Amino acid sequence: MKDMKWMYNLDSNNEIWTSDKFEMKEEAIQAALKDWTDKMVADRAAVDNEFQIGQFKQYSPWINADVLLDELYERATDECGEVAEYWLSGVPMDEGEKLQEQINKVVTEWLKGINEHPSFGSIENIETIDASKIEYKEN
CATH class of the missing domain: 1.10.287 (Helix Hairpins)
Known part of the structure; x- marks a missing residue:
């Protein structure tokens, strides 16, 4: 199996993860933290204190x-x-x-x-991260 890339989800009530994919877990955490901070500045009440990260597993259709x-x-x-x-x-x-x-x-x-190969998949190895306890590292 190919190496799974990391994604993040700021909205734990939404099971559709839409973030970019990252090679490294730390990259996903930092990108999530940046988005989380931006949303916090825009509307503190609309943001959870936590976000999720996980690994994207590409769906592979198959016939038995x-x-x-x-x-x-x-x-x-x-x-x-x-x-x-x-x-x-x-x-x-x-x-x-x-x-x-x-x-x-x-x-x-x-x-x-026919351009119908799935671009979707599942998220595995999900972790919940407390955003308030992580330090953002600017590039």
């Missing part, structure tokens, strides 16, 4: 090859009956894994080709 093989089997038995009953029952595990990789590679390339 086992589910696909089950669907193929079901359709074959629905359409052809008993004659298809044992079809695909002997597919070795390594061949199923190979199919999984091939399908997901095709799906990823297709999504990129």
